[in-house]
Amino acid sequence: MIEIQHLKKQYEMATPLIDVNTTINEGDVISVIGPSGTGKSTLLRCINMLEVPTSGHILIDGEDITDPKCNIRRVRTKLGMVFQSFNLYEHLTVVENCMLAQTVLLKRSKQEAYDKAIELLASVGMADRALQYPSQLSGGQKQRVAIARTLSTDPEIILFDEPTSALDPLSVSEVEAVIARLKQEGRTMMIVTHSLDFAERISNRVFYMDQGIIYEEGSPKQIFKNPEKDRTRDFIMTSSSIELFIKEENEISNAINKIYNFCKTKNVDDRRIMHACGAYEEYYAILSKYSFKDNKNLYTKVEYENNTDKLMMRFTPDSYKDWNLVVDVITNSLEYKLFTSYIKSFYEETDSDKFGRYTQHYEIK
Amino acid sequence: MKRILPVVIALCLIGLVFSCLPQSSVSNDVVISSLDDLNDKSVGIQGGTGYEQYLSIKCPGATPVFFNEISSIYPAIQQGKIDAMITENLAFVVEKIEIPSLVALEEPIATIEYSIGVSKKANGNVIYAQLNEFIQSLKADGTMASMKSYWIDNYDRDNATVDKTGISGEKGVLIFAAEPAFEPMCFAGNGGELLGFNVDFIYRFCREYGYTPKIETLDYDAMVASLASGKSTVAIGIMPDEERAEEVNFTEKMIDFEIIAVYDTGSGDNDGFFIGLVRSFNKTFVKESRWKMFLEGVDNTFFISILSVVIGSALGLLLYLWVSHGGVFERKVMSVLCWLSSSTPTVVLLMILYYIIFGNYLVNNIAVAITGFSIVFGCGFYERIVSGVKAVGNGQVEAAYAQGFSKDQTFFRIVLPQAAEHFAPAYQGDVIALIQNTSVVGYIAIKDLTKMSDLVRGRTYEAFFPLLATAVIYFLLIILITTIFDRFTRIFNRKTKNILKGIKTDKDK
Numbered sequence: 001m002i003e004i005q006h007l008k009k010q011y012e013m014a015t016p017l018i019d020v021n022t023t024i025n026e027g028d029v030i031s032v033i034g035p036s037g038t039g040k041s042t043l044l045r046c047i048n049m050l051e052v053p054t055s056g057h058i059l060i061d062g063e064d065i066t067d068p069k070c071n072i073r074r075v076r077t078k079l080g081m082v083f084q085s086f087n088l089y090e091h092l093t094v095v096e097n098c099m100l101a102q103t104v105l106l107k108r109s110k111q112e113a114y115d116k117a118i119e120l121l122a123s124v125g126m127a128d129r130a131l132q133y134p135s136q137l138s139g140g141q142k143q144r145v146a147i148a149r150t151l152s153t154d155p156e157i158i159l160f161d162e163p164t165s166a167l168d169p170l171s172v173s174e175v176e177a178v179i180a181r182l183k184q185e186g187r188t189m190m191i192v193t194h195s196l197d198f199a200e201r202i203s204n205r206v207f208y209m210d211q212g213i214i215y216e217e218g219s220p221k222q223i224f225k226n227p228e229k230d231r232t233r234d235f236i237m238t239s240s241s242i243e244l245f246i247k248e249e250n251e252i253s254n255a256i257n258k259i260y261n262f263c264k265t266k267n268v269d270d271r272r273i274m275h276a277c278g279a280y281e282e283y284y285a286i287l288s289k290y291s292f293k294d295n296k297n298l299y300t301k302v303e304y305e306n307n308t309d310k311l312m313m314r315f316t317p318d319s320y321k322d323w324n325l326v327v328d329v330i331t332n333s334l335e336y337k338l339f340t341s342y343i344k345s346f347y348e349e350t351d352s353d354k355f356g357r358y359t360q361h362y363e364i365k
Numbered sequence: 366m367k368r369i370l371p372v373v374i375a376l377c378l379i380g381l382v383f384s385c386l387p388q389s390s391v392s393n394d395v396v397i398s399s400l401d402d403l404n405d406k407s408v409g410i411q412g413g414t415g416y417e418q419y420l421s422i423k424c425p426g427a428t429p430v431f432f433n434e435i436s437s438i439y440p441a442i443q444q445g446k447i448d449a450m451i452t453e454n455l456a457f458v459v460e461k462i463e464i465p466s467l468v469a470l471e472e473p474i475a476t477i478e479y480s481i482g483v484s485k486k487a488n489g490n491v492i493y494a495q496l497n498e499f500i501q502s503l504k505a506d507g508t509m510a511s512m513k514s515y516w517i518d519n520y521d522r523d524n525a526t527v528d529k530t531g532i533s534g535e536k537g538v539l540i541f542a543a544e545p546a547f548e549p550m551c552f553a554g555n556g557g558e559l560l561g562f563n564v565d566f567i568y569r570f571c572r573e574y575g576y577t578p579k580i581e582t583l584d585y586d587a588m589v590a591s592l593a594s595g596k597s598t599v600a601i602g603i604m605p606d607e608e609r610a611e612e613v614n615f616t617e618k619m620i621d622f623e624i625i626a627v628y629d630t631g632s633g634d635n636d637g638f639f640i641g642l643v644r645s646f647n648k649t650f651v652k653e654s655r656w657k658m659f660l661e662g663v664d665n666t667f668f669i670s671i672l673s674v675v676i677g678s679a680l681g682l683l684l685y686l687w688v689s690h691g692g693v694f695e696r697k698v699m700s701v702l703c704w705l706s707s708s709t710p711t712v713v714l715l716m717i718l719y720y721i722i723f724g725n726y727l728v729n730n731i732a733v734a735i736t737g738f739s740i741v742f743g744c745g746f747y748e749r750i751v752s753g754v755k756a757v758g759n760g761q762v763e764a765a766y767a768q769g770f771s772k773d774q775t776f777f778r779i780v781l782p783q784a785a786e787h788f789a790p791a792y793q794g795d796v797i798a799l800i801q802n803t804s805v806v807g808y809i810a811i812k813d814l815t816k817m818s819d820l821v822r823g824r825t826y827e828a829f830f831p832l833l834a835t836a837v838i839y840f841l842l843i844i845l846i847t848t849i850f851d852r853f854t855r856i857f858n859r860k861t862k863n864i865l866k867g868i869k870t871d872k873d874k
Contacts, residue, residue, distance in 0.1 A: 048767055077770035087764035088758075091783045100778065101768040114868045131865075146764075153768060 001026050001188065002047065002157065007056035009042050016042045018212030020056070024157065024190065025326070029183050031220075032087075032192045033210035035235060040192040043209070044159045047190070049301040061156075077105055080155030086142040088134040094121065094145050095130035098152045113152075121146040124178050140171025144178055160191040163269060164198070165343040169299035169316055173245050176202070182303035197242050200224050208232045225265075235268070241303040247296060252284055259302055263311070266304040270312050275342040276302065276364045279313060282339035286330055287317050311364040340364075371844075378837065397449060397628045400472055403427045406448035408626065409438040413586030415604040416451045416624055419475035433584060434819050436546055439464060440828030442629045449628040455479075455517055455562075457625065459548045462522070463826035469628045476617035482588070482603035485614060486595030486725075495574050496599070500619055503569075513620055516562035520549045527565045541567050541578050542597035542810075544585045546823025549749065550602060553820045556654040558660060563601040566619070581730075581810045582820075589613060589718030590716070591810070594724040645830035655821050656796050658789050662817030665731065668801045669813065670846060672735045677742025678801075684747045689776065694821060699747065706744040711737065714807040719809040734806045738799060753784030789854065796850060804839075814838060862874045 002024040009017040013343065016039030025032065029061075032040045045051040047058060049065055049072050054170065058065050065075050091096050098117035102108045108116070115344050121127040122146040134142055143163060150158055163179065164172045176198055182189060183202060193199050199206060206223040208216040216232045227233045242262045244255045256277045263273040278298065288296055297318035304311050344365035396402065404426030409418050417429040430447050432438045438450045443464065452460060457469055481500075483493040486650060505863075516525065545553045556559040559580055571578045581597045588600045593612040605615040650656040688695045706714070715737040723733055757780050766777040807816035818835040822828060829836040 014854060048761055050767060071772055073769045076767060081767040082763070083760065085760050087760035089764070089779050091779075091786070101770070104774060104778065105769050109866055114865075114870070118870075278529055282377075320422070 001061065003057075003059040004047075005057040005059070007043070007046060007058065007337065008054045009039065009046060010054040011218055017046070017165075020212075020214055022207070022214055024100060024188065026188050026335070027186055027192075028188055028205055030190045030205045030207060031203035031205045032190065032207045032209060032305075033075060033194075033196060033199050033223075033235075034207075034215070038209045039163050039212060040209050044081075044192055047159060048076050048081055050081075076155045077101070077153050080150035080153065080158040082102060082143070082146050082150055082158065082163050084145045084165050086134070086139070087167075088142055088146055091133050092128060093131050093133055094137070097134070097145060098149045101149075101153050117148070117152055120151050121145070122218065123181075125174075129176065138171060139167045139172040143167065143171070143175045147175075147178055147182075157188040158190060160193070161191050162194065165194060169243070169245060170297065170318065170360070172243070196236065208235065210235070219273065224302070232273070234302070237306040241301055243267045244298075244300040245300070246284070246298055249284070249288060249296070252281065255300070256280060262302060263304070266317045268304060268311055272364050279339055279342040279362065279364060281336050283315055285335045286333060286339065289335065309325050313362050313364060314359050315362070316359045325364065342350075367647075378833070378840075393604055393686075397470070397626075399475065400424055400470060402628060403449055403626060407452035409441055409447040411435045411438065411585060411589065416474070416522040418606075419477075419624060423474050423592050433586065434544070434546055434823065435585075436826070437828065438824035439826045442467075442627070445508060445629075445631075448521065449626050451624050451672055452627050454623045454625055455550055456547060457627065458520060459522065459841055460627070460826065464629075466630045467627050468630050470628075473625050475625035476621055476623050477824040479606060479620045480605060481616040481728075482592050482600045482609070482616045483616065484592040484595050484598045484604075485612070487598070488537075488591075489598055489614065492598055493616065496616045498568065499570050499573060500617055503619075504629070508569075509619060512562060512565060514564065525549070525560065527560050527568055529568055531572045532568070534571075535628045536575040538579050539567070539576035539599065540581055540597040542581045542583045542591050543599040544583055544588070544589045546600070546820050548824060552824055553658060554653060557840075558815075558821075566600070566601065582816065585809055587716075587808055587810075590720055594720040596720060596724065597809075601688075601842050605752050623765055627825070631815055633729075643732040645827060646680050648825045648827065649821060649831050649834060653824075655824075657689070658812075658817045658821060658833070659814070659838065662814035664843065665806075665811055666800070666803050666814040667810070667842060667846070669731060669738065669806065670842075671802050671849075673799060674796055674802075674846075674850070675744055676735065677739040678742030678746055680739055681746025684738050684743060685750045686776070688747075689772070693822060703744045703748055706741050711741055711802050712808055713811050714741065714804065725788045728805075730811050733809060734803070734811055737860070738803065741802075742795065742799055746792070747790055749795070750784060752780075753786075754780055755789035756787045757783045782791070785854075793847055794851065796847060797806035800843050800846060801839070814842075818851060 004020055004024075007017055007020040009015070014037075016037065032043065034040055037294075039116075042051055046053050052064055056066065060075055063070060063075065065072055073286055075186060084105065088094075089100065092100065095114065095117050098120060099110070099113040102113035102116060103110060118127055118130060121130055124147055126141060126144050126148060129137065129141065129145075134145070137145065147163075148156075160179070164175050167175060170274060171199060172195075178190070179189070180202060191199070191202065201220075203220055206218060206220050207214045208227070209224060210231050216229050218228075222228075227236055242258060244258060246252060246255050259276055259280060260273060268276075283291065284296075284298060287298055287344050292360070295318050298317040299318070301314040301316075303314070342365055344363045399774075400423050403424040406427045407430050408420060408424075410420070410429050410431055412431040412433055417431075420427055425743075429811060430441075432441070435452070435456075438447070438452075439460070441447050441467070442450050447756055451474060452469075454473070457467075461469075469647060481496055483489050484495060500509070503512075543551045543559065545551050545559055545561075547561070549561055551561040551563040552558070556864060564580075568575070581591065583591055583597070583600075587596075588603055589609055589612060590602055591597045592603075603609065603613070603615075609615075648655075650659065669749075688699050698735050709717075715734060718737050719730060719733045761779055761783075762775055763780045768779070803813055804815035806813045807819065812820075818831045818842070822831045824830065
């Protein structure tokens with residue numbers, strides 16, 4: 001379907017792509033991972049010619065799009081793209097965002113375009129927002145609309161450029177769920193992501209990009225569990241983390257299982273595994289007891305840094321809009337005393353995201 | 366807020382009327398009895414007359430103060446802003462009627478020959494010879510003397526007319542530059558009809574030699590430039606001097622006249638407020654159907670403003686598209702163009718267009734004005750678009766390209782509607798500034814609102830009422846034009862548009 005031959009992209013100051021060769025087949029779900037600045041996004045943007053390659057060829061259904069004579073605009077309607085920053089048309093309503101390309105480029109009637117747009121918006125759970133403007137939506141909602149907009153032109157492949165990087169933890173799971181459903185529908189997708197956890201779950205092929213080439217390619221199992229090359233292994237090990245999101249108390253055992261498995265694969269010692277699971281349980285107990293408005297949503301990120309041998313946990317509760325108000329009560333509770341017994345250090349640098357949520361950083365003892 | 370604002374402004378204007386109306390003349394303590402007394406005084410002179418050289422001979426200590434038109438000197442002298450003014454004994458007859466407190470010094474400053482300036486361009490030399498011949502014949506058969514008597518010595522303000530019949534025009538058009546604010550030599554009479562000694566002469570000449578007279582209304586100080594560039598062929602009453610003689614031919618003298626110094630004794634009439642107001646209104650609008658002149662002025666100002674905005678906007682958009690499809694060269698050219706248009710005063714640009722670029726062509730001066738204002742407005746609009754586009758951001762543009770939209774589709778469907786929201790307020794300000802700026806078109810012989818009010822002031826010898834009326838008319842004109850554009854932009858405003866028009870939704874089915 002897409003064939004990339006000796007693709008090279010050179011800027012004045014850097015050469016992110018030196019020699020990329022690969023073939024993308026129909027039905028592939030490809031995750032592109034790798035350290036920053038290794039040309040993951042550049043590769044994606046070259047495929048629809050938002051970046052013009054320095055040399056090499058990209059063939060889409062046999063047509064060389066790097067050829068200046070190629071009608072790139074027609075090809076682009078076959079290539080959907082979802083951006084990190086959504087890039088919705090701010091002056092158009094949600095439904096018009098999904099209609100514009102249909103009516104203007106594909107010459108569909110307004111009615112056809114509207115029906116299709118509403119159907120797609122319903123499939124991403126945004127039909128009830130059809131007449132709102134993008135500025136009225138949250139990040140996750142915007143990204144779901146952006147996905148619906150991309151689908152509106154029936155693309156053969158969808159390119160995702162870090163679709164969840166600009167989102168808050170709650171929205172990440174919304175968008176990931178939509179992408180997972182697209183996979184079930186059998187869509188061909190290429191996803192640049194920093195979330196290794198998501199990459200492992202979603203894809204059937206994983207590209208590890210480094211040194212200006214696709215450094216290692218394989219199934220998720222190969223790349224994440226048994227990488228062949230050293231650089232790949234280093235990247236997988238050092239930057240590894242898992243993200244957990246639970247809404248109710250009965251999900252907690254499942255989450256603790258995940259933490260346990262994660263720590264096991266990182267060869268963390270049993271004492272710290274036990275502490276990590278305990279800390280998680282107690283933290284959730286505190287949240288359940290003291291949260292406002294019965295909101296027990298908790299987003300957690302567990303990170304293991306291979307080089308420094310540190311096991312970190314970051315908690316982002318959905319309530320506690322003003323953490324300082326309840327901190328006295330919490331610190332005097334029994335659960336908190338238990339919790340602190342599992343913690344080696346508490347990082348004061350608690351910061352708030354744009355929703356006013358605080359994240360606490362802890363290192364496990 | 367929207368409703369209160371006009372009321373507040375109206376109140377301010379009314380307040381202004383009240384504060385100016387009882388224009389009780391400042392009683393001058395200054396004693397002026399001879400030309401020597403002027404030596405430490407300020408003396409008002411109309412620019413372009415060259416009278417200052419005569420003043421400096423007679424009264425070297427006097428400070429000349431220049432005014433663009435004679436009608437501005439009267440309020441200045443009445444309000445004591447200047448101590449005296451120089452005027453022609455030709456005009457003083459009328460001035461004395463309108464402003465009885467004016468007193469002339471007996472000793473004249475100079476005696477000057479009243480003659481005609483003739484362009485050296487085109488058929489100017491032929492006309493020059495014909496004029497000299499005609500003047501001689503008029504003097505010989507006594508017609509010149511009877512004209513002088515009719516227009517000056519025994520001038521009947523209410524009944525004097527010019528015989529404008531019998532013009533055959535087989536020899537073509539004679540363009541006659543005139544500033545019709547100089548009664549009784551050249552002025553706007555009933556309904557703006559051009560009358561006076563000069564006009565009488567021109568019609569007699571044209572009748573005799575087979576020309577069609579065409580009047581070009583100009584400020585006095587723009588006349589020499591107009592003759593030199595060939596925009597007009599003759600101008601009566603330009604003071605001959607050596608420098609000017611290089612550019613312009615001067616005929617032999619028609620008559621002699623004296624320039625005299627005039628001062629205000631300050632015993633001005635003090636009518637009651639309302640009587641004064643009614644009288645001013647009558648003089649400014651009703652008498653001699655002067656409202657027609659205002660109407661014509663409004664018409665020109667409106668026409669120039671609207672067309673300049675429309676053409677200028679189209680031009681700005683085209684320039685933007687040209688630059689966005691081009692490269693570095695186009696951008697450089699555009700930045701130089703913008704820099705030039707914003708750094709050149711509009712009036713200078715207009716004069717360059719009129720007298721230099723189109724100097725040798727017969728082009729309609731209104732077309733030149735629209736061209737000039739369109740260029741200035743277009744460059745301004747181009748810069749507004751650029752800043753508006755910057756505010757939209759590149760992400761949406763990339764998203765549109767990625768969907769397959771072309772550059773132009775992206776610009777018109779995605780970028781421009783959003784950029785417009787950003788630059789709309791500034792755009793409206795630009796439109797208002799343009800309307801205000803059109804007041805300079807008098808320099809290229811267009812009778813716009815400002816020029817018309819000058820001409821009326823040249824007849825009424827009043828400053829405040831015509832000026833105030835002009836201000837109010839501009840204010841109304843700006844409200845009218847901005848309302849039109851408001852309505853126009855509302856058509857494109859998405860928030861008022863039914864986006865589901867013509868679409869069946871689930872609720873309908």
